[in-house]
Amino acid sequence: MRKKPSAARTHGAPATRKRAGKGARRPTAPAARKAMARRPAAPAAPAARNAAAVPRDRAPFVPGGYPLRDLVGWELRQWAGDDGRDPASLSRLRAAAGLPDVPYNWSHGRPRPGVKPVTDAALLSIYRRALALPIRRGFPFTEPDDLEGIRSLRPAAETRRYPIPREDGWLYDRLLGAWLGRCAGCTLGGPAEQWRPDTRASLKRYLLATSPLEWPITNYMPEESPCDVKIVWKRDATRERLAYVPADDDLTHTVIAQIALGEVQSPGEFRSIHLARTWYRFMPYVVTAGGASMLALRNLLIRYPAGLIAHGPAADADGAVDWPWVAAHSNPFREDIDGAIRADSYAYAAPGQPELAASLAWQDVRVSSVKTGIYCCMFYAAMIAAAFALDDPLAVVEAGRAEIPASSRLYAAIGQVIEICRRYQFRGECFEQVLQAIYETFGDDDCGTPNNMATIVAAVLLGDRDFEKVITFCVMGGFDSDSTAATAGSVAGAMLGAARLPEKWTRPLRDTLQGQIIGYHPIAVSECARRSLEIATRFGALG
Numbered sequence: 001m002r003k004k005p006s007a008a009r010t011h012g013a014p015a016t017r018k019r020a021g022k023g024a025r026r027p028t029a030p031a032a033r034k035a036m037a038r039r040p041a042a043p044a045a046p047a048a049r050n051a052a053a054v055p056r057d058r059a060p061f062v063p064g065g066y067p068l069r070d071l072v073g074w075e076l077r078q079w080a081g082d083d084g085r086d087p088a089s090l091s092r093l094r095a096a097a098g099l100p101d102v103p104y105n106w107s108h109g110r111p112r113p114g115v116k117p118v119t120d121a122a123l124l125s126i127y128r129r130a131l132a133l134p135i136r137r138g139f140p141f142t143e144p145d146d147l148e149g150i151r152s153l154r155p156a157a158e159t160r161r162y163p164i165p166r167e168d169g170w171l172y173d174r175l176l177g178a179w180l181g182r183c184a185g186c187t188l189g190g191p192a193e194q195w196r197p198d199t200r201a202s203l204k205r206y207l208l209a210t211s212p213l214e215w216p217i218t219n220y221m222p223e224e225s226p227c228d229v230k231i232v233w234k235r236d237a238t239r240e241r242l243a244y245v246p247a248d249d250d251l252t253h254t255v256i257a258q259i260a261l262g263e264v265q266s267p268g269e270f271r272s273i274h275l276a277r278t279w280y281r282f283m284p285y286v287v288t289a290g291g292a293s294m295l296a297l298r299n300l301l302i303r304y305p306a307g308l309i310a311h312g313p314a315a316d317a318d319g320a321v322d323w324p325w326v327a328a329h330s331n332p333f334r335e336d337i338d339g340a341i342r343a344d345s346y347a348y349a350a351p352g353q354p355e356l357a358a359s360l361a362w363q364d365v366r367v368s369s370v371k372t373g374i375y376c377c378m379f380y381a382a383m384i385a386a387a388f389a390l391d392d393p394l395a396v397v398e399a400g401r402a403e404i405p406a407s408s409r410l411y412a413a414i415g416q417v418i419e420i421c422r423r424y425q426f427r428g429e430c431f432e433q434v435l436q437a438i439y440e441t442f443g444d445d446d447c448g449t450p451n452n453m454a455t456i457v458a459a460v461l462l463g464d465r466d467f468e469k470v471i472t473f474c475v476m477g478g479f480d481s482d483s484t485a486a487t488a489g490s491v492a493g494a495m496l497g498a499a500r501l502p503e504k505w506t507r508p509l510r511d512t513l514q515g516q517i518i519g520y521h522p523i524a525v526s527e528c529a530r531r532s533l534e535i536a537t538r539f540g541a542l543g
Contacts, residue, residue: 053304059325059329060302064295065290068120069099072127073097074332075127076093076094076130084139084141085135086136096122141412145370145374162352162354164351168542170497171351173498174498175351175494175532176498178494179528180498181467182486183525184506185486185487187245187482190237190248191231192221192482197444198478202229205228205229206225206227210224216472218472223238223241243510244510245512245514248486249516251515253293253341253342255345256342258528258535259282261346261535265538267350272323272366273317273318276300277309279297282517287516295329295333295368299326299327304321326367327369335372337449337453338369339364340373340377340380343361343377343384344380344384346361347387348532349536350539350541351494354399379400382402383397388495393463397460410449413454417458417461418461420458421434421462424462435458446479447480455474456488459474460488465495467500471489509525
């Protein structure tokens with residue numbers, strides 16, 4: 001989903017120990033006791049759960065898997081001041097860092113030719129100056145991060161809960177449809193993800209070189225193409241090899257959220273600390289696949305003792321954590337789509353209840369994201385929750401949009417996408433023209449929130465409950481193709497239910513998910529849906 005972190009060893013990683021060989025001589029028990037007696041006594045460690053957090057101003061700067069130059073570059077590109085900071089100030093800081101004065105992506109990570117290398121100390125100073133830039137006067141948006149503030153700025157809505165049939169068989173079919181839709185969309189878009197930032201052009205060249213009948217997309221990716229574009233990883237997601245849902249961070253985060261929700265008996269009990277505890281217990285650092293999730297986990301690790309996170313009453317532990325700092329500290333991805341990919345399980349826990357789904361998603365996404373990053377996760381969760389109850393794609397999108405501030409950039413961007421689609425009368429055959437308008441309006445940042453969101457919304461609106469159109473439109477749109485198709489597939493699957501999904505997309509998955517998490521690798525997709533049904537029922541979805 002996200003730009004992969006550097007393969008260099010992470011600071012603080014434990015050295016590997018060589019295991020004693022089979023024939024190695026071991027000391028006898030008396031000898032071992034004597035040896036231990038000669039060792040100086042270790043200082044007594046304080047109780048882990050009572051250890052204090054590191055003060056905010058003393059928390060270290062740890063790159064967390066990324067070169068410092070990349071973190072600075074991503075910070076300085078934040079949509080060139082779209083977040084309210086002065087674009088001219090950001091431009092001057094880019095020049096001071098020796099970076100090209102253009103929106104930053106992978107291809108712009110190298111210093112400009114002829115520029116003297118900038119030291120790490122200077123880069124860190126530039127980074128801190130960028131963070132300290134104030135919001136410019138006249139910035140037309142108001143964007144709180146707290147749930148109360150977000151709710152106070154939502155547009156009026158006739159209802160924030162829609163009735164669904166009180167039948168567990170009906171709900172299970174819809175939940176299985178959502179899970180299968182997410183899995184199918186993610187699997188379809190997975191191979192194309194590696195061709196960023198030129199996903200769309202590379203994908204089209206790859207498929208058309210195979211056969212003119214491959215575009216528009218009508219099947220999973222072929223493993224080979226005679227052109228210069230190659231599938232290097234995620235080959236198990238190609239039609240020739242597909243025998244399960246391949247591992248992917250977009251699906252792993254859906255699993256993690258389900259595990260976290262399983263820790264509570266009612267939705268009102270769920271807190272951000274439940275997600276943090278689940279991360280600590282189940283999620284290897286590299287499985288985050290980089291981005292906001294990885295850096296938020298890093299921030300928890302460098303500032304808070306494990307015992308503080310892992311033990312004690314959830315409400316007390318949740319209140320002891322400075323969540324805004326965890327989300328923002330040296331995290332240039334805090335408004336990207338990394339948090340939004342974690343939305344789906346919260347919708348599955350609250351089918352027909354977009355307000356509840358959005359509030360559950362907020363407890364998750366505030367751990368790693370701010371502003372647009374928070375709102376996008378809430379929007380996706382609310383939209384998917386509404387899809388369980390509503391048949392009209394536009395009504396589904398509007399129900400999701402109603403759960404974020406009307407004063408935000410994202411709210412305005414969703415409105416722009418709707419108007420673009422309306423301009424073409426929501427006709428699926430106009431997808432190419434709609435996509436071109438999306439590129440012109442929102443740019444081509446592969447992990448940016450507005451353009452990826454726009455692709456999902458356009459696919460839902462123009463696909464008009466045709467599952468194949470919805471997921472293929474997303475992948476043909478480019479950008480972060482596995483993430484967009486996964487979310488749109490979840491919306492379409494929730495609207496249709498498993499029984500109405502085309503077998504050409506579900507049968508090759510063989511009801512098997514490689515979730516990368518203990519207890520979910522492998523697991524039946526149907527079992528994931530059954531667990532979602534348990535949580536939704538416990539949370540009152542069936543009355």
